[in-house]
Amino acid sequence: MIEYKKLSNNFQYIEVKNSKAKAKIALQGAHIFEYTRSDEEPILWISEASNFKYGESIRGGIPICWPWFGLAKDKNLPQHGFVRIFIWEFHNTSEIDKNTTEIILKLKHSKQSLKLWSYKFELELKILISDNLTLMLKTKNLNDKPFTITQALHSYFNISHISEVSIKGFDKKPYLDALTMKQKKQNGDIIFNKEVDRVYQEVNDEISLKDKNRVISIKNIGSSSVVVWNPWIDKCKRMSAMNDDSYKTMVCIETANAFDDKRVLKPNQSHTLEAVIF
Numbered sequence: 001m002i003e004y005k006k007l008s009n010n011f012q013y014i015e016v017k018n019s020k021a022k023a024k025i026a027l028q029g030a031h032i033f034e035y036t037r038s039d040e041e042p043i044l045w046i047s048e049a050s051n052f053k054y055g056e057s058i059r060g061g062i063p064i065c066w067p068w069f070g071l072a073k074d075k076n077l078p079q080h081g082f083v084r085i086f087i088w089e090f091h092n093t094s095e096i097d098k099n100t101t102e103i104i105l106k107l108k109h110s111k112q113s114l115k116l117w118s119y120k121f122e123l124e125l126k127i128l129i130s131d132n133l134t135l136m137l138k139t140k141n142l143n144d145k146p147f148t149i150t151q152a153l154h155s156y157f158n159i160s161h162i163s164e165v166s167i168k169g170f171d172k173k174p175y176l177d178a179l180t181m182k183q184k185k186q187n188g189d190i191i192f193n194k195e196v197d198r199v200y201q202e203v204n205d206e207i208s209l210k211d212k213n214r215v216i217s218i219k220n221i222g223s224s225s226v227v228v229w230n231p232w233i234d235k236c237k238r239m240s241a242m243n244d245d246s247y248k249t250m251v252c253i254e255t256a257n258a259f260d261d262k263r264v265l266k267p268n269q270s271h272t273l274e275a276v277i278f
């Protein structure tokens, strides 16, 4: 089942249900903000304080950070790019079989985007909803000169409690600690007892998020950098659209092309960043 829905403020999204899972995807930002497998707790975290309104990114789910991840050089430009608050087009929806639904959204450069970033582009996000969730974000350069992007599928995962989780797949990996801007090396699994904001590099193994009663795995393609973030107590209080205790039930593991994993695309060249969550 695929249903087109609208909130009273005209905020549009589609709701998908098949025999394996259900999902909700907003037109703003091509933002998936629910993915729940049958008989399971939601996989994606969504803030109880999140607003669903145009011009504000949803806090939770999987925001798309593009064409830059993090702060822009020009401080007047928004953090994490602009496409998470742009309205995408539902290009195609299809029920492939009773277990799998495919949704394709597209966004092209416009007068509005060219004011923020002076390149012509085409973005396509393909989402496959089944007992796995797959996101494929394809960037195509439509200019006659190259451009450079950094980007992320900024996935917020729903967890039982931050003290219960550990993340495997980063042992011995170098990372940039975004809190100190120092290069460090991971030793063992990641656990959380303070604010964590890191760009892991040279990541090519499967990642697993181990929680009390389940393990969520993530496989990344077209990426060698992964951002891991939990705001912890103080930053959580300062974050927009988050409650003071939100940090307890979420962790971000973001499939990225960030920091030195930036990508340069020549005219007509494409690059696909893909995450499979299972």
Ligand code: TA6
Binding pocket: 057, 070, 079, 080, 154, 197, 227, 229, 252, 254
């Ligand atoms: O990916 C981690 C991060 O860059 C953090 O530094 C943090 O502030 C977060 O993303 C959320 O950013 P946002 O712009 O959505 O408030």
